[in-house]
Structure formats: structure tokens, C-alpha cells
Amino acid sequence: MERKESGNDSDAFGFKFLTKTSYAPPSWASHLAPIPSHVFSLGHFPTPIHKWNLPNLPHNTEVWLKSNFSGVSDDFWNLWGFERICYVLLLQRDDLSGMQLSGNKVRKLEFLMADAVAQGADCIITIGGIQSNHCRAAAVAAKYLNLDCYLILRTSKVLVDQDPGLIGNLLVERLVGAHIELISKEEYSKIGSVTLTNILKEKLLKEGRRPYVIPVGGSNSIGTWGYIEAIKEIEQQLQTGTGGVKFDDIVVACGSGGTIAGLSLGSWLGTLKAKVHAFSVCDDPDYFYDYTQGLLDGLNAGVDSRDIVNIQNVSVYMTFKNILMNILMNGKQPTPPTTTQ
Numbered sequence: 001m002e003r004k005e006s007g008n009d010s011d012a013f014g015f016k017f018l019t020k021t022s023y024a025p026p027s028w029a030s031h032l033a034p035i036p037s038h039v040f041s042l043g044h045f046p047t048p049i050h051k052w053n054l055p056n057l058p059h060n061t062e063v064w065l066k067s068n069f070s071g072v073s074d075d076f077w078n079l080w081g082f083e084r085i086c087y088v089l090l091l092q093r094d095d096l097s098g099m100q101l102s103g104n105k106v107r108k109l110e111f112l113m114a115d116a117v118a119q120g121a122d123c124i125i126t127i128g129g130i131q132s133n134h135c136r137a138a139a140v141a142a143k144y145l146n147l148d149c150y151l152i153l154r155t156s157k158v159l160v161d162q163d164p165g166l167i168g169n170l171l172v173e174r175l176v177g178a179h180i181e182l183i184s185k186e187e188y189s190k191i192g193s194v195t196l197t198n199i200l201k202e203k204l205l206k207e208g209r210r211p212y213v214i215p216v217g218g219s220n221s222i223g224t225w226g227y228i229e230a231i232k233e234i235e236q237q238l239q240t241g242t243g244g245v246k247f248d249d250i251v252v253a254c255g256s257g258g259t260i261a262g263l264s265l266g267s268w269l270g271t272l273k274a275k276v277h278a279f280s281v282c283d284d285p286d287y288f289y290d291y292t293q294g295l296l297d298g299l300n301a302g303v304d305s306r307d308i309v310n311i312q313n314v315s316v317y318m319t320f321k322n323i324l325m326n327i328l329m330n331g332k333q334p335t336p337p338t339t340t341q
């Protein structure tokens with residue numbers, strides 16, 4: 001059964017959970033290459049979209065939530081970034097896609113894990129910050145699929161030699177038996193995530209293992225398909241929904257780039273045509289325009305990242321956080337900020 005039926009059939013009852021199916025892309029994405037041959041059903045999709053009645057919104061502005069959630073604060077502020085430009089705001093309630101798999105992170109893993117299995121891997125390696133939601137999701141997904149999981153987690157120098165403990169995502173990762181290696185922030189930035197994962201890969205290969213490396217945040221061209229599919233999901237929801245809703249803008253946070261690559265490409269190619277606005281929470285916009293370009297080129301998309309996504313630094317985002325705080329605390333109408341692109 002093709003995934004394209006999702007939402008209207010047995011999938012809605014969860015029967016497809018943890019099954020691997022052959023993958024057919026949306027028609028508007030069929031010229032992209034390479035197209036994944038399979039996808040694992042690891043999350044419960046579609047996630048709902050609903051309106052959020054924020055106070056004091058400008059005229060003709062609606063805010064809708066399909067939350068790209070992995071922490072209350074993130075989303076909350078994501079939302080706000082939007083008001084500046086928004087007519088309709090859309091975020092995904094991906095927090096509802098399956099808890100252990102950490103919401104939105106599972107979308108990329110559905111394709112990455114299928115690729116790992118197709119390549120005959122017996123373990124996965126991935127890397128991120130000490131409380132990385134992506135690493136937590138990868139560890140759980142690996143467990144579901146009976147693959148071993150090796151995590152390289154970045155932390156402060158003093159903590160590297162200590163037991164990382166059982167706090168937050170680490171607890172989940174340890175419950176599912178992930179192997180955890182710690183690396184200091186200094187070493188991480190000196191060596192780089194690609195080299196670090198490759199060193200571990202070489203070591204495991206020597207031990208006779210068959211490792212599959214998933215990059216930071218699961219953000220490579222394969223992972224990007226997860227968010228191309230998310231756009232298809234939204235299109236289908238709009239078709240079957242109560243009607244009349246059109247999203248002008250999508251706002252998300254950007255941490256490793258895969259989410260915006262998939263959303264912006266899908267929105268551009270498909271029928272949605274909503275402008276994607278990203279708030280970078282770590283590196284600067286130029287870094288992410290280039291990184292996203294690499295992901296788009298890896299799919300032979302033939303588009304320029306700067307034409308399809310608007311990336312802003314988190315400092316702008318923090319301004320909106322302050323404005324939102326002001327509204328929520330004092331009920332004040334914000335003054336419309338000026339655009340900085």
C-alpha cells in the first residue's frame with residue numbers, strides 16, 4: 001500500500017505503524033532524484049492542524065498550529081515570529097506524532113531508517129547536543145527496528161568524564177540501550193561532526209559491525225523527504241478540511257536545516273505555495289542558506305534556497321519573544337516591527 005493514502009485508511013488506525021512500505025513521492029516531486037525506495041512508518045500521521053486564538057492579532061491575521069514541537073518554549077516563540085508577516089500562520093502539531101519519537105524529528109527518520117535497513121545496517125550512529133531531541137528520537141527508532149544505536153553527544157568539558165546521568169532525553173536513550181559517547185564542545189568544533197561520526201564508523205566496521213551514519217539533526221537529502229511528505233500531508237488536510245483555509249506563511253525554527261529544506265521545497269513545488277520563514281537558533285542565515293542549498297542540490301531540485309525560504313537570525317526571533325511576552329502579560333498591542341531580511 002502506498003503512503004499516499006495515509007489519513008483516509010487503515011493508517012489512521014495505526015495498523016501501518018513500524019511497517020516498511022515502498023515509497024511514491026507526490027507527483028510534483030517526482031522529478032527529484034534520488035527518490036527513496038522505501039519509508040518506515042514510525043510516527044502517527046497526519047498530525048492535526050488547528051486555529052489558535054491569540055489575542056490582539058492584526059486584522060486579517062489568523063494563527064494556526066500544526067506544531068513543530070519538541071519543547072513548549074520553542075513552539076511558543078516560533079509562533080510569535082510569525083505575527084510580523086502573517087496572514088495565516090501554520091505550525092504542525094507534530095508533538096502528537098508519537099511521544100517517544102519526539103514529534104517532528106520522526107519525519108526525517110522514517111526515510112533515514114528505511115535507508116539504513118535497505119543498506120543492511122545493524123546499527124546506527126548519530127550525533128548532537130547532550131539533550132538532542134533528534135538523538136533521542138533516533139535511539140528510540142533504532143530500538144523499534146532492532147538496530148543498535150551509537151550516540152555521540154556534545155557537552156561541557158567538565159562533564160565529559162562524568163557519567164552523563166539519567167536526565168531528560170538521556171534517560172530515554174539509556175532506557176532503550178543506546179551506547180553513549182561524550183565529546184566536549186571544544187573537541188566537537190575542532191574535529192567536526194562528520195569526522196567524529198566517521199571515526200566511530202571506522203571503529204565499528206573494524207569490529208565487524210555494519211553502521212549507518214545519520215548526520216546532525218538527520219538533515220541530509222534523504223531526511224529532507226520527511227518534510228516534503230509533511231507538505232503533502234498539509235495539502236491533503238486542506239483538501240479534506242472544512243474548506244476556505246489558505247496558508248500564506250509557514251514559520252519554523254531551524255536547527256540543522258532539513259526541516260526548512262523539505263518544507264520550502266515542497267511548498268514551492270506543490271500546491272501550497274506558502275512562504276517558509278525560518279528562525280535560525282544556532283548558525284547564521286548564510287550558513288543555512290548554503291546548507292539548505294546542498295540538500296536541495298542533493299535532490300537535483302534545481303532551485304536556489306534564497307528563492308524559496310527566508311531565514312532570519314534568532315535575534316529577531318528574540319525580539320518577537322519579548323513582544324509576545326508583553327502582549328500576554330499586559331494585553332498590549334504590539335507596534336509592527338520593521339522587516340529585516
Ligand SMILES: *Cc1c(COP(=O)(O)O)cnc(C)c1O
Nearest residue numbers: 070217253254255256257258259
Ligand atoms: C528540530 C526542530 C526544528 C528544526 O529542525 P532542523 O534540525 O532544522 O531540521 C524546529 N523546531 C523545533 C521545535 C525542533 O525541535
